[in-house]
Amino acid sequence: MRHPDFIDSKTDNPHQSMTTILPTPDRLWSRSAAILLALLLSVISFAAQASEDLHMVPIPLEERIKAxxxxxxxxxxxxxxxxxxxxxxxxxxxxxxxxxxxxxxxxxxxxxxxxxxxTVGLAMHTVSxxxxxxxxxxxxxxxxxxxxxxxxxxxxxxxxxxxxxxxxxxxxxxxxxxxxxxxxxxxxxxxxxxxxxxxxxxxxxxxxxxxxxxxxxxxxxxxxxxxATQAVVVTSFSPARTSAGTSAILTINGTGFGSSRGNGFVEFPNADDGGTTMVRPYASDYLSWSNNQIRLRVPSYTQTGGTAGTGQIKVTANDGTSGMSAGTLIIEFAYSNVVAEGGNTPFQPLLIDANRSGGYTIQFAPSMQNRAAAQEGFRRAVNNWVCTTNVNWIIGAATTTESSADDSRSVIRFASSAVTGQGVLARTISKYRGCVAISGTRRDTTFWLTEFDMEINSNISWQYGPGAPATNQFDFETVILHELGHAHQLGHVILPNTLMHYNIGRRTQIRDLTPPDIAGANLVLNRSLTPPACGGRSAMTPKLDGECNLASEIFTFDAAFTNAGAVEVIWTTSTEQGIARFVVQRSQDGQTWEDVGQVPASGQARDYTFTDSSPLPRRSYYRLRVVYSNNSEAFSGRVLVLNPSDLRVFRVYPNPIGLTTNANGSPGETLRIEYLVRSTSTLQLQLYDIQGRQVRDLEATVTDGTDIIEVNVSDLASGTYVLRWSEGNNSGVTKVVKLQ
CATH class of the missing domain: 2.40.50.120 (OB fold (Dihydrolipoamide Acetyltransferase, E2P))
Incomplete structure (x- = not known):
């Protein structure tokens, strides 16, 4: 069920009546108070309900005992x-x-x-x-x-x-x-x-x-x-609404707390299980403690495991007496924190430019490649996050890798419950690296996300969309949106009708981000615009060119080269109400598009095929421009197509080096190497002078989106050189000449 605040019900365009309207920040936050009031009311009503699913299918005690x-x-x-x-x-x-x-x-x-x-040293893996x-x-x-x-x-x-x-x-x-x-x-x-x-x-x-x-x-x-005679009493706290893991400070007022903390502690409901258990902050999160007031940071990483969630706060004094707040603290979102090995201080990890294109490249494993509907549902979820928060995620070429290894690739795959865990819907594996910047006596520790992998339980009955889930189905897009929230570094909350709520049941359908989700994601992204203080990693660049005007009627879309050297574009529609025609578009760079043909709509759901007999060399992109009967337009997601005749062909230019000039008129002294692959690979390069002495030894990562390596040769004398290269089972030798 979509949130009504994101539906434009006044338009007479049948396409627009089915499409999420992404509000501007002003429009969004001018109405957020009403939405949050509805969420607060849902929290109050939810407190009396039993949870059905915590992104897990309940395993009965009898089954656990037997298994x-x-x-x-x-x-x-x-x-x-x-x-x-x-x-x-x-x-x-x-x-x-x-x-x-x-x-x-x-x-x-x-x-x-x-x-x-x-956590091993400054390397860390977390599994949602x-x-x-x-x-x-x-x-x-x-x-x-x-x-x-x-x-x-x-x-x-x-x-x-x-x-x-x-x-x-x-x-x-x-x-x-x-x-x-x-x-x-x-x-x-x-x-x-x-x-x-x-x-x-x-x-x-x-x-x-x-x-x-x-x-x-x-x-x-x-x-x-x-x-009864020596009770802790919580009289008030402020603010009434806050966030976890953001260094937000909570002030608790009352009596009987004790003059100092000692072994006392504050507890919050555990957002990871809906408050079934309670969590305690690390000692480093307490700022002050007196008999009448406690000040502390609201944690998302706690010494007992779990994230602080919405609910009543409990204070326990050093003597063991305790008291619960009468009011409910609302925690709208949680910034996932990490703790170094052997440490007790939580840190806020950063998103980075991991793919040299400003963010992260997502790749589908073989188990995902044969599920076209799942791919489209995943693309819709990615586009939702990108278009709402500008997080820099792109879906790259498929990979042959069927694992979640720490390999600088973000791989999405299906796996059995033996891998994900029995009853688990899906899980996100976030992988971090850290460094310590030392300035005098000050030590600043920074962690950043190097990659994220996702494993989706293949034993679950999924509804891939765009239709609604049936009685016993889980909504694929809802679950993927939630797991991508973990990749965005958001933790669980106890706030029904929000995407990061800990509980997703059968038939639950939340396919839009809500204000708390967006607020948390924006905070993470804003922090990530500054690069890590050490480690040599670049900051994430906001993605402003996302595919945001998507046609919901396109069920699946793909393109691939045929044996005859043409590109076959295939797509399936789920409905065609109000659609006049489909225009097939092509692009060399994914930015500038040209029409290469069109197909009239049939008026009912069906499969389509279009053949581009004159495809572009090397790399190209395809998409559909969907034209409606009232002349409005929307688009399919785009797909990357690689010309097989250009795969694993080693090219070097300029050769000779020095024929081209820089902007200031000086000779160019950069050697460029092109090598096109379908999936991430490593290219080994060794450059030798005419006497056989090695003057360069390089290792470069090439992907479907990054195939040009630049080598600065300004320090080399003019003459003839030999460039040896190897990648997997492929290798070769090329002569390179540098002019004066």
Whole structure:
């Protein structure tokens, strides 16, 4: 269901009645108060509802019990992150000390639990749906034996993975004696025991007494007896509406907080599970603490895992007494933060110019290439973000890579639930690098996003659009818009009817960004217009030429060379109400377009084919200009086509060097190399003088969008040189001459 604020219902153009109208900032924010009021009302009504899906399909407890090889109660006592054997992905190994065994033969007193993502030095991977564990956390683990591919298991410990990702852990609140998983809250840990043992028909085995849990229960009883006479009272807080992870400061007023923080803490509802659990900020987020007032930053990265979300705030004093605010804090958006290895200070990562074209190039893996409707749904989602926030994303040529490796490529692929996690709809893997700039005694740490990959669960029943999802379907475009929000560095919120709301259920359809989503994205992009203080990376350049006037009637669109040397353009429509004709357009650079032919509309949904018998050399782009009966126009997305006769052909110019001149009249001293490929590859270059001495040794990355390498030879003497090159299984030698 589209938000009514983004529909122009007054036009008599049948095309425009189906198209999202992108408001100007003034128009958008002049109405944002009304929209946010509606969102606030939805928050109030939502509080009484049970969540259906947290970007996951609920896995019943019975299924988790049956599928898990091992079910244990334990505590995370140690953690270490590491690269896999190929240096492609980062994982984290958690050493879990066992207290009770509910299922499985476990002779050891501990197991290793491997989760996706982690931090090694200044390299970091985060996975949007992965289970996050913190040292000291206790709970019940539903585990599958075995290590992920590329990880060598240690003989000293049992290596396991959580079954169903985040649903494979029931987290204990040791101080209060309660427990929760992503879809259920338990009033007591004993209730968890009963739920599992009653379904298994057997009791658990105690490995060692859980003293910390027992002590927490006793302390809770003692606290309840003193709470009435020595209570924490939260009287007010400001502001009432804020954001997380942006350094926004929250002031909490009341009594009984204590003269200093000590072991006291503030808790927020966890936006990653809709408030089923609570999260605590890092110590570095507290600015001041007195008996009557607390000032702190609202966190998106917390010491207990998770993001601060909308809801009531809880304050716990050093003596263990606590109090909850009467009012609800609204957190409109969250800027995803990261923390360095071994650190406790969150940082705001930047978007950068990763592709030398101002941003990031997205590539479809083979598993995505045979799903035309999925590609078009993904393109619509990308265009929505680009046209609304100017984030610099482009969809490049397809890749042969079917993995999410750390390889400077943003790859989109389908994967089974064994990869994504059982019940997970889709997940975004954000990969970061960092550096430390030192100035005197000051150390400034900066992180930036190098790439993002996305894995979409192939076991889910998807509606790719543009039609609405059926009863048991998930809306593909809605989920992809949400996952792209994670790539934009936005975290979850508890704010129904917004794109980054933690909960997407079957048939839920949100295909437009809402004001909170846009505000968060704009803040991230504005920060990213300044390059990292170190690391030598360039800032992102806003993309102002996005394909924003898209025809929603185009269901699929593609173009490719035939064996006869022509380009065949094919498309499918979902409806043709009010369409007069389709004009096929072509461009050498993706900016200046020419008409190459037209096809009349049939008036009903069907497949079309058009052949361009005189295609352009090397690289070209194709799109449709859709003309309506009232002479209005819209466009399809564009596709890149590479002439196969130009692929992997090595060209050098100018040769001789020095025939051309610069603007000041001096001889040109830049050697340009052209090498066209379908997907990202590495070109090795070695330049030798006539005596066989190597004077250059270069490695360049070439892609479908970047095929020109410039080499400055101003320091070389005139004469004859030999240029050797290699790329994959291809190689060659070219003679190069430099004039005086």
């Amino acid at each position: 898990a090889d091992i079910i244990v109660e334990g505590e995370v006592v140690a953690q270490r992150s590491f690269w896999d054997a190929r240096q492609e992905l980062i994982y984290t190994a958690h050493t879990v000390r066992l207290f009770k065994i509910f299922k499985g033969e476990v002779k050891e007193r501990q197991v290793e639990v491997i989760t996706d993502g982690g 749906s992965a289970l996050q564990l913190q040292k000291g956390q206790q709970g019940m683990f539903f585990l599958s034996r075995g290590a992920p591919t590329g990880i060598v298991a240690s003989a000293a410990s049992i290596i396991t993975r959580p079954y169903a990702s985040r649903q494979g852990f029931v987290r204990y609140d040791v101080e209060r004696g309660t427990a929760a998983d992503p879809f259920r809250q338990y009033k007591s840990v004993q209730e968890v025991y009963q739920a599992v043992t009653s379904r298994m028909g057997q009791q658990y085995k105690t490995v060692v007494v859980n003293d910390r849990l027992d002590s927490g229960l006793k302390a809770q009883l003692k606290q309840q007896s003193t709470q």
